[in-house]
């Protein structure tokens with residue numbers, strides 16, 4: 145993972161065109177939602193899209209509270225390199241994902257108890273709004289000290305308009321977006337994907 149510019153993950157992609165736009169504009173990670181959501185896609189579709197992502201760009205399967213066995217099975221079928229774990233998790237879940245060969249983004253909510261922000265061995269922590277994927281923005285500076293010294297991604301309510309400020313205020317290693325690059329809920333807009341990545345890396 146390069147550290148000279150912010151790491152950018154674009155989440156909830158469902159078409160080859162959107163994947164191509166994210167890749168062409170320099171996304172570092174692409175997320176496929178394999179859990180209940182307006183953005184959920186079938187595992188087989190994720191597997192096809194993963195094949196279109198060049199080596200060096202992280203492919204991430206996103207889950208809520210599914211048990212870790214289900215997570216690892218679906219992620220394996222999709223052929224991703226990373227899993228993103230939301231919901232009630234344990235350090236054993238992170239270890240199991242590593243044992244199965246996946247890198248891990250562990251998601252916490254900005255208002256979770258402080259112990260949730262501890263280092264459980266995940267490659268990246270993700271600090272999100274209270275409802276993941278809702279487009280709800282929050283006070284990104286408020287968690288600066290909680291995650292200091294960690295590699296973490298800020299998420300929730302980001303767009304091309306506020307991502308640079310959110311990165312500066314929070315001290316995050318990178319940013320993750322879904323709603324802010326959509327023309328309607330669950331419908332990605334290529335121009336917004338391009339402008340988000342450019343704004344984040346400017």
Ligand SMILES: O=C(O)c1ccccc1N[C@@H]1O[C@H](COP(=O)(O)O)[C@@H](O)[C@H]1O
Pocket residue numbers: 155156175177179180181182183184206207208228230270272273276277278279280299300301302320321322323324
């Ligand atoms: O985007 C979803 O539908 C989703 C569903 C379940 C878990 C996580 C989900 N997305 C994550 O939410 C943020 C993006 O939030 P926003 O829409 O930009 O406000 C990001 O971490 C996604 O990976």
